[in-house]
Amino acid sequence: xxxxxxxxxxxxxIGRAISExxxxxxxxxxxxxxxxxxxxxxxxxELGINCYKFDVADYDAxxxxxxxxxxxxxxxxxxxxxxGVTRDAPFHKMTRxxxxxxxDIDLTSAFNVTRQVWEGMRERGWGRVINISSINGQKGQFGxxxxxxxxxxxxxLSKALAQEGAKKGITVNTVCPxxxxxxxx
Numbered sequence: 001x002x003x004x005x006x007x008x009x010x011x012x013x014i015g016r017a018i019s020e021x022x023x024x025x026x027x028x029x030x031x032x033x034x035x036x037x038x039x040x041x042x043x044x045x046e047l048g049i050n051c052y053k054f055d056v057a058d059y060d061a062x063x064x065x066x067x068x069x070x071x072x073x074x075x076x077x078x079x080x081x082x083x084g085v086t087r088d089a090p091f092h093k094m095t096r097x098x099x100x101x102x103x104d105i106d107l108t109s110a111f112n113v114t115r116q117v118w119e120g121m122r123e124r125g126w127g128r129v130i131n132i133s134s135i136n137g138q139k140g141q142f143g144x145x146x147x148x149x150x151x152x153x154x155x156x157l158s159k160a161l162a163q164e165g166a167k168k169g170i171t172v173n174t175v176c177p178x179x180x181x182x183x184x185x
Contacts, residue, residue, distance in 0.1 A: 004073045006066075008032045008056050008113060009083035011043040014132065014177065018080050020047050027078065030069045032056060034083070056083045056109035057101075066116055075124070076117045081110040081154070082132040088143045099146045106150035110157060118170075127170035131158045135178045151176075 005022045009015040010031030019031045029049040033040045040051040050072060054065030069076060084106045087098035114129055121127025136144055137151025155174050162172040 002026060002028050003077040004028045004030065004069070004075060005078035005080065006030045006032060006069060006076045006113070006117075007080040007082055008109060009034075010080070011040045011051055012036065015080075015082040016043055016047075018082060018132075019043065019049055022078070022080075023047050023049050028073045030073055030076070032065065032083065056112055057104035059112045062109075062112045062116055066113075075120045077121070077124070077126065078128040078130070079114055079117055080130045080132065081113060083109050084132070084134075084147075084150075086144065086147050088147070090143050091145045094145060102146040103150050103153075106147065107153045107157075110154055114161070118165075121165070121170050122168045125169040127165065127168075129158070129161060129165070129170065129172040131155075131172070131174045133158075133174045133176045135176050138176055 005027040007015050007019045007022065007029065010019040011033040015031070019029050023029045031043060031049055031051045033051055033053055034055055040053065043049065044051045052065050052069060054061040056062055066076065085102060087102050089098055110131055131154040133154040134151040136148045137155055140148045158172050158174040165172055
């Protein structure tokens with residue numbers, strides 16, 4: 001049985017590398033993206049995977065996106081919550097919009113996606129959730145109060161969900177990369 005893996009932010013940078021690795025390991029990969037259609041088209045063509053455009057910060061958009069993925073590929077067995085942005089500013093200059101956009105995309109999206117596949121994983125007795133955090137979620141970073149808070153939140157979410165999912169065959173882990181030479185950095 002081929003398992004289905006969803007990688008949010010899966011068409012560029014770290015997400016694309018994850019999508020490629022999962023594809024090479026035999027998964028049916030659904031790579032989510034928010035806006036760069038050209039990068040998504042190149043990713044789909046080069047890797048031979050399906051790419052799905054929806055806003056992971058919007059719960060209802062995730063519902064629609066997951067319905068399309070399930071229809072085309074089957075139920076999601078593996079989630080890699082990788083979508084993320086930075087809106088850096090020293091805290092005393094940070095706007096509410098800068099704060100909220102990072103929290104919504106980097107943290108709330110993990111709830112929006114994972115919550116909607118969690119029941120299926122529980123019913124099937126198997127699932128994998130991997131949350132891509134950051135070293136800055138562990139140590140903080142000047143000018144990144146929003147990003148550091150969101151990434152630290154992913155670590156806490158992972159620890160709690162790991163305890164809840166274990167008895168149902170679901171593992172939850174966090175990866176905390178340092179600085180990687182990607183477009184975002």
